[in-house]
Amino acid sequence: MKLVPLADRVVLKQLEAEETTKSGIILTSSAQEKPQEAEIVAVGPGGVIDGKEVKMNVEVGQKVIYSRYAGSEVKLDGKEYIVVRQNDILAIVED
Amino acid sequence: MKLVPLADRVVLKQLEAEETTKSGIILTSSAQEKPQEAEIVAVGPGGVIDGKEVKMNVEVGQKVIYSRYAGSEVKLDGKEYIVVRQNDILAIVED
Amino acid sequence: MKLVPLADRVVLKQLEAEETTKSGIILTSSAQEKPQEAEIVAVGPGGVIDGKEVKMNVEVGQKVIYSRYAGSEVKLDGKEYIVVRQNDILAIVED
Amino acid sequence: MKLVPLADRVVLKQLEAEETTKSGIILTSSAQEKPQEAEIVAVGPGGVIDGKEVKMNVEVGQKVIYSRYAGSEVKLDGKEYIVVRQNDILAIVED
């Protein structure tokens, strides 16, 4: 059982607290939006969305910082996921 | 008696609580929007909507996670349905 | 004396309570918008509206579920009507 | 002294209460917008408005139902007028 995102949506799996500590990343948040670190587990096909061509620039396995402002949380087979639009991903975290 | 959705609208039938338990899906919700699991029972024709060509990418019978934020609930012949726009469907749930 | 809707507007006549009961339809409403069942009594010509070509896809006599959120109520010759945009019609109810 | 509306604006003269009673029209209003019956006394030239071509589809002398939500009231030579955009006119009332 898996989530297949539509359009420009991306399914994220939030990194565990211990993993976050290991990489030395601590996220603080402004009042406007709460950035989050997560790993990409599924990427939508992109295509024409709201009349505009959207190309997907992220890949499964990348660690990203995203803005959770518009994200939706889902629990599937006991695991938690977040579904965001690609545009809610701020940056990729590279080692 | 059935619902024939217009434009990019999709008619959903929410999955029963026991069905949800069987598949191991538990939905949690952020303050922004409440994602929901449901089955597609009717799909609108798409076409030019608000001046933009919209192609329908979902099919009757698919199980989907949707954002109920803009959905409308309807009861027909004793059954409850939700009418959403295709864009309110976040992901398809595949076995 | 009759209402001739402009642009993409549609004139609706709400179905009576007894009629609603006969067809077994009971409408519940979310906090966002209140869907309603009604019969179409007049359809505007469509055309270029706000710079976009709008084609009318509904016909007089169809029973529809609409979102009353932006509708305007009018009383004419003792009968009540609702004027909505075509886009506020969610689905057609077919027997 | 007269009002010459600009762009897609239309000058309306509200029908008197006795006239309204004679035609049997009683207007009720939702919380969102208050529809009104009025007679058109002047029609703007249309043209390119906000980058979009607008064609005027109403004529002086027509009785119309309009949404007063964005209308502006003006008194000229002791008479009251309402200036609306054509798009705020919902329907023409024909005998």
Add this chain to the structure above:
Amino acid sequence: MKLVPLADRVVLKQLEAEETTKSGIILTSSAQEKPQEAEIVAVGPGGVIDGKEVKMNVEVGQKVIYSRYAGSEVKLDGKEYIVVRQNDILAIVED
């Protein structure tokens, strides 16, 4: 010293109270916007504004009814002016 409006802006000089009385115009206002009578003293060049071609259709010396909702008041050499966009002018008042 004079004001040279940019883009689609128009500089207005409000008509004096006595002048208003002489012409028999009394302005009432809805809660939404307060229409006002004024004389045009300067007209911007128009041109491409926010990506859209805007043609100026008003002239210095015309008396107009405008919506003061977005206007800015300025005092220059002891005289008061209002700077509005052309689109905030509802109608020209002709004798």
Add this chain to the structure above:
Amino acid sequence: MKLVPLADRVVLKQLEAEETTKSGIILTSSAQEKPQEAEIVAVGPGGVIDGKEVKMNVEVGQKVIYSRYAGSEVKLDGKEYIVVRQNDILAIVED
């Protein structure tokens, strides 16, 4: 050390109170936005901004009336500046 504005931004230096008095300009403000007189000290390059070609029509040294609604105040080397978009400049003040 100087500010080089990006895109359609313009750097303004507010005119001193005594200077304002000398030119006889007193600025009053509506509740909506507070117009201000200032001198242009730097002009951005314009170009394609938000998908639309923007041409800069103002020059360094011009005195302008602007709407401070969206402006940002900056202090550099002990002097105060305001950074606005060109579109927030209402009119040029000419002698």
Add this chain to the structure above:
Amino acid sequence: MKLVPLADRVVLKQLEAEETTKSGIILTSSAQEKPQEAEIVAVGPGGVIDGKEVKMNVEVGQKVIYSRYAGSEVKLDGKEYIVVRQNDILAIVED
């Protein structure tokens, strides 16, 4: 470990208080948005964003004044960063 911004996003590193004092820059803020001085540490690739071609006009190492209104704060390897869109950068500070 580093942040690779997506689309038109830019990663900023806020200048230290002592550095700010040395350059004589003191930032005051209006109620609308709080401008900030920072150094650019990473620049996104630009490209087609929301259907519009965006070209990046800033470079790593530039000192900029930005509007923090929409920015997201991130801590990585014990250092704090701010991720903004290029459009939130108001001006470059040159020596």
